[in-house]
Amino acid sequence: MSRPVDPPVEPATAADPSGGVVVDGRAAEDAERPVDPAQDAADHQDAADHQDAADRQDAVGEGAGPGEAAWDEAEATRDWRWIEEWRAGREDTPWAYGLGLAAFAALVAMVGVIALTDSLAAQLWLAVIINVVVAAGIAPALWLCRGLPVLRWVAGGVAVGLVLGWIGALAVVVPA
Numbered sequence: 001m002s003r004p005v006d007p008p009v010e011p012a013t014a015a016d017p018s019g020g021v022v023v024d025g026r027a028a029e030d031a032e033r034p035v036d037p038a039q040d041a042a043d044h045q046d047a048a049d050h051q052d053a054a055d056r057q058d059a060v061g062e063g064a065g066p067g068e069a070a071w072d073e074a075e076a077t078r079d080w081r082w083i084e085e086w087r088a089g090r091e092d093t094p095w096a097y098g099l100g101l102a103a104f105a106a107l108v109a110m111v112g113v114i115a116l117t118d119s120l121a122a123q124l125w126l127a128v129i130i131n132v133v134v135a136a137g138i139a140p141a142l143w144l145c146r147g148l149p150v151l152r153w154v155a156g157g158v159a160v161g162l163v164l165g166w167i168g169a170l171a172v173v174v175p176a
Contacts, residue, residue, distance in 0.1 A: 086149050098153040105157030113165025118172050
């Protein structure tokens with residue numbers, strides 16, 4: 001059974017303000033050239049970058065000083081473009097790769113805490129203070145990374161590694 005052939009689609013034409021003819025968004029003389037998809041994507045990205053720069057320039061308000069932007073509330077809560085695209089894509093969660101990355105991050109954090117505590121075992125109070133400072137210092141970064149595509153696995157692994165490191169540090173420091 002043969003499939004019916006679709007009729008040829010005529011390109012949309014419009015008058016260019018300069019007097020020329022525009023075919024599918026390109027000048028008529030350019031319409032005969034084939035479109036390179038990679039170049040077309042690069043042109044769209046350049047246009048988006050220029051629009052972002054224009055938006056940033058428009059965001060400089062009257063009350064802002066030189067180099068300072070007057071940001072509105074919507075701009076302050078907006079995510080990066082690649083995060084928005086990732087959330088809109090609704091991709092499946094890569095559990096195998098994510099758990100592997102989290103396990104590696106946990107191992108690195110655990111070994112770091114145990115090595116730090118072991119090296120300061122002679123002065124236990126200093127080891128405790130430094131472990132608390134390290135945990136308090138890394139907590140905001142881990143909290144911010146919890147919603148980002150790849151970094152959420154690293155953040156979870158480091159959090160688990162810190163807890164396991166403290167348990168391992170107790171085993172190293174406390175004599176049997």
